[in-house]
Amino acid sequence: MNEIIHRVNDFLKDFPPFTYMDKETLFTISGKVIVKFFAKGEFIYKEKEATHEFIYVVNKGAVSISNTEKGYLVESCDEGDLFGLRPLLADSAYVFTAQAAEDSIIFAIHVSYLKPILKTNPKVALYVASVFAGTLEKRMHSNVSSLNAASFDPSLAGIENLQDLKVPVTCDPHSTVHEVAQLMTAKNVNSIIVVDVNGLPIGIVTDKDLREKVVAGKVKKKAAISVVMNSPVYCMKPSVTVAELQIQIIRRKISHVLITEDGTVETRPVGIVTNQDLVLAESNNPAIIIKQIRKTRNPGALRHLRDVTDKLLTYYLDREISIDYLTEIISEINDQIIKACIRASFDEIAQYQYNEDDFTWIALGSQGRKEQLIRTDQDNGIIYKEEEGKSPEETKLKYLTLAKLVTQKLAVVGYELCPADMMASNPKWCMSIEEWKQTFGLWILEPGQEEILHTSIFLDYRKIIGSPDLTAELTEYIFSIIDRATGFLNLLAKSALLNPPPLTFFRNFVVERNGEHKDAFDIKQRAMLPLADAARLLVLVRKVPKLNNTPERFRKLAEIDAPNKDVYLMAAESYEVLMRFKAKTGLATQSSGRYINPNQLDKFQRVLLRNCFEPINDLQQIIKLRFQFSTII
Amino acid sequence: MSLIKKISERLGFSQEPKLPVPDFYKPYMALFEKKEDENTLLSKAEYAIIDSEATGLDLEKDEIISIGGVTLINQSIDISQSISFYIKGRKISDREAPALHGILPDQPFGMDEFSALEALINFIGNKIIVGHYIGFDLKMINLLLKKYGAPPLKNKVLDTAELTKRLDFPLRNYQFAVNKEYTLDALCARYGVIPKARHTAAGDAYITAILFQKLLSDLDKKGISQVKDLKR
Numbered sequence: 001m002n003e004i005i006h007r008v009n010d011f012l013k014d015f016p017p018f019t020y021m022d023k024e025t026l027f028t029i030s031g032k033v034i035v036k037f038f039a040k041g042e043f044i045y046k047e048k049e050a051t052h053e054f055i056y057v058v059n060k061g062a063v064s065i066s067n068t069e070k071g072y073l074v075e076s077c078d079e080g081d082l083f084g085l086r087p088l089l090a091d092s093a094y095v096f097t098a099q100a101a102e103d104s105i106i107f108a109i110h111v112s113y114l115k116p117i118l119k120t121n122p123k124v125a126l127y128v129a130s131v132f133a134g135t136l137e138k139r140m141h142s143n144v145s146s147l148n149a150a151s152f153d154p155s156l157a158g159i160e161n162l163q164d165l166k167v168p169v170t171c172d173p174h175s176t177v178h179e180v181a182q183l184m185t186a187k188n189v190n191s192i193i194v195v196d197v198n199g200l201p202i203g204i205v206t207d208k209d210l211r212e213k214v215v216a217g218k219v220k221k222k223a224a225i226s227v228v229m230n231s232p233v234y235c236m237k238p239s240v241t242v243a244e245l246q247i248q249i250i251r252r253k254i255s256h257v258l259i260t261e262d263g264t265v266e267t268r269p270v271g272i273v274t275n276q277d278l279v280l281a282e283s284n285n286p287a288i289i290i291k292q293i294r295k296t297r298n299p300g301a302l303r304h305l306r307d308v309t310d311k312l313l314t315y316y317l318d319r320e321i322s323i324d325y326l327t328e329i330i331s332e333i334n335d336q337i338i339k340a341c342i343r344a345s346f347d348e349i350a351q352y353q354y355n356e357d358d359f360t361w362i363a364l365g366s367q368g369r370k371e372q373l374i375r376t377d378q379d380n381g382i383i384y385k386e387e388e389g390k391s392p393e394e395t396k397l398k399y400l401t402l403a404k405l406v407t408q409k410l411a412v413v414g415y416e417l418c419p420a421d422m423m424a425s426n427p428k429w430c431m432s433i434e435e436w437k438q439t440f441g442l443w444i445l446e447p448g449q450e451e452i453l454h455t456s457i458f459l460d461y462r463k464i465i466g467s468p469d470l471t472a473e474l475t476e477y478i479f480s481i482i483d484r485a486t487g488f489l490n491l492l493a494k495s496a497l498l499n500p501p502p503l504t505f506f507r508n509f510v511v512e513r514n515g516e517h518k519d520a521f522d523i524k525q526r527a528m529l530p531l532a533d534a535a536r537l538l539v540l541v542r543k544v545p546k547l548n549n550t551p552e553r554f555r556k557l558a559e560i561d562a563p564n565k566d567v568y569l570m571a572a573e574s575y576e577v578l579m580r581f582k583a584k585t586g587l588a589t590q591s592s593g594r595y596i597n598p599n600q601l602d603k604f605q606r607v608l609l610r611n612c613f614e615p616i617n618d619l620q621q622i623i624k625l626r627f628q629f630s631t632i633i
Numbered sequence: 634m635s636l637i638k639k640i641s642e643r644l645g646f647s648q649e650p651k652l653p654v655p656d657f658y659k660p661y662m663a664l665f666e667k668k669e670d671e672n673t674l675l676s677k678a679e680y681a682i683i684d685s686e687a688t689g690l691d692l693e694k695d696e697i698i699s700i701g702g703v704t705l706i707n708q709s710i711d712i713s714q715s716i717s718f719y720i721k722g723r724k725i726s727d728r729e730a731p732a733l734h735g736i737l738p739d740q741p742f743g744m745d746e747f748s749a750l751e752a753l754i755n756f757i758g759n760k761i762i763v764g765h766y767i768g769f770d771l772k773m774i775n776l777l778l779k780k781y782g783a784p785p786l787k788n789k790v791l792d793t794a795e796l797t798k799r800l801d802f803p804l805r806n807y808q809f810a811v812n813k814e815y816t817l818d819a820l821c822a823r824y825g826v827i828p829k830a831r832h833t834a835a836g837d838a839y840i841t842a843i844l845f846q847k848l849l850s851d852l853d854k855k856g857i858s859q860v861k862d863l864k865r
């Protein structure tokens with residue numbers, strides 16, 4: 001019982017990675033801390049100096065980490081920040097210099113107390129790795145990712161959390177339909193797995209198959225079950241998570257997933273998961289929400305479903321569910337809501353007949369990129385085919401009538417009308433395919449500044465409903481003229497370089513100087529936009545079609561531009577982290593979430609955010625090099 | 634007269650032992666046989682920063698309740714070497730009680746008085762004793778030593794309150810010093826040390842040690858970098 005240890009413990013417990021340690025471990029470590037005072041200007045260590053056996057935490061004051069040889073500041077550490085982690089990696093010399101920027105009290109912790117914790121506590125390991133990746137180089141980055149997938153999502157429930165994972169009932173392919181139906185009734189199951197002589201799955205038969213094919217009389221009762229079965233069976237590994245199962249069930253429109261030893265049909269079945277099991281696993285299931293949206297035409301009811309989606313989103317964000325799953329689910333829900341509003345409008349407009357083959361409703365901007373996790377302004381447009389026997393004015397009026405109704409319905413659901421009027425209800429953005437081509441042609445071949453602003457939103461168009469031919473035609477047209485559009489690409493590149501990496505000299509966040517959001521950090525403008533702009537430009541240059549989502553664009557770029565692979569992969573990951581931040585802030589503050597108060601971030605979030613800014617600089621270098629800007633500007 | 638000597642004399646350290654010293658005191662006494670090098674850098678010297686809590690301020694009647702201490706060696710405070718003793722059977726002081734809330738075990742605890750004293754002088758050794766308004770604490774400790782037949786402490790002593798005054802008044806015109814500006818709380822506020830777990834002996838010793846490190850660095854900037862410089 002020693003109050004000094006309590007005092008040290010009380011300090012450390014508020015800062016990661018110590019927050020992730022259990023009480024007992026933290027108390028033991030607190031009792032081993034060495035406290036050192038450094039007056040302003042004193043060195044804690046210098047570059048090339050042999051590493052100490054300690055890592056350091058700033059208790060009070062500030063420490064600057066810098067490259068004295070090249071004369072730049074790497075990082076400014078303040079209260080609770082960790083630095084000098086090299087000894088944990090068994091590195092023999094420091095790469096940077098640590099100097100007290102103010103009178104500082106530093107806690108030193110011997111590495112021998114930390115090393116065992118790194119091995120057993122993945123959260124601690126991840127944090128340490130991310131600090132390392134942030135202040136030093138990126139070589140730890142890949143380790144961060146693997147840790148992330150393996151253990152940083154402890155709450156991402158595995159299928160063992162499902163009520164009861166059923167062992168599948170099996171039969172051989174020669175059993176008759178009648179026998180199988182009897183067996184299924186006797187075992188009280190709604191599916192059966194057809195297995196070969198080695199017990200390997202070759203097909204699946206569900207209640208629905210029996211109803212649709214047998215009861216309806218298409219297949220005789222004495223027919224072999226192999227005639228009715230669906231093959232191959234979709235299989236997943238036992239380590240699959242509930243979230244991954246949900247993705248596949250929604251994507252593949254299947255009702256059952258077979259769990260086999262290694263996730264392929266080459267191994268034996270160990271369990272079967274049905275859509276219903278997943279419904280039971282979570283009452284707010286995205287598949288259920290989508291189902292309800294499909295049945296609904298009333299905007300008020302749609303609004304309620306979208307509110308439920310926000311709750312689901314909060315739940316997922318809290319559990320660190322991966323962003324690509326989240327964007328997939330939420331975009332699907334958003335799309336379904338738009339479709340419901342469009343189809344409801346079809347029914348309400350008596351004077352016109354709409355045919356989904358004749359037009360395409362496109363989502364623009366973040367919705368076009370499938371990045372809209374929380375409801376924001378609408379950005380949309382219509383591409384239609386000119387109709388024979390009708391004047392262009394008449395056709396335009398027909399679609400404007402539709403657009404006005406749809407945008408109003410969407411506003412009721414909670415997608416506010418676009419203040420810049422970039423909506424299908426604006427005659428400028430409700431055009432025939434020929435008009436769209438002309439517009440893009442003008443933007444691209446005779447560009448000015450305003451066009452660049454437009455194209456950055458319009459280039460991210462994505463089909464929501466209607467004919468895919470129209471968007472394909474537009475894309476083809478754009479690609480056909482892009483090679484002649486040097487000026488346009490240069491302007492686009494210039495605009496992608498407009499927002500420099502958002503850190504000040506002291507690695508503080510660049511915050512807004514005045515206005516309503518004074519002292520807040522604009523995560524959208526300063527961090528996400530530069531990434532999204534870079535991704536759009538780089539895929540456009542390479543004519544990659546139908547790829548709108550920013551992280552997906554970066555992953556694609558990593559494939560086709562191998563030398564810069566690391567930058568792209570890091571950018572993809574960063575963008576996802578930023579999306580998560582924005583959505584979390586938005587849900588917490590009932591806003592768009594773009595303004596973040598850096599002072600309210602905890603240490604971990606700050607480190608994570610800072611790391612996300614790093615690829616911005618690298619990408620801008622790639623763009624500068626590609627477009628030879630240093631010579632142009 | 635040197636600051637150290639003045640304090641030491643005032644506290645009655647200079648008396649020679651007349652009686653045979655008790656066994657527990659002998660190893661401690663042996664540490665002082667070697668003449669100390671006065672050129673020792675302040676930054677290289679070893680310090681024991683201590684604080685105690687007593688039942689009151691009356692040297693005759695009151696007793697020590699608790700003693701806390703940290704060492705400063707090599708400009709480092711090693712938390713694992715810190716001490717926090719509670720004397721068995723004594724009521725926790727009203728001052729300490731709030732800070733100890735939630736830390737104290739329910740059952741009676743603590744060391745017997747003699748063991749605590751023995752452990753304390755082992756802890757102090759021949760280090761320079763540092764404390765904030767340390768005079769009263771030392772008098773209490775010396776009285777306790779006397780109770781067990783031992784001579785007073787032999788260490789050099791530095792007082793953080795007096796060191797601060799010395800820095801504030803280079804001309805030594807201490808008559809202008811306002812005492813309430815030199816309490817531990819006031820100095821914590823001045824130097825931005827967060828006074829957490831204050832008013833426990835160990836907590837105060839820790840804070841004093843932090844403060845002392847800051848003072849050492851300020852002294853160094855004024856060219857006071859050796860032990861002997863403090864004599865001037």
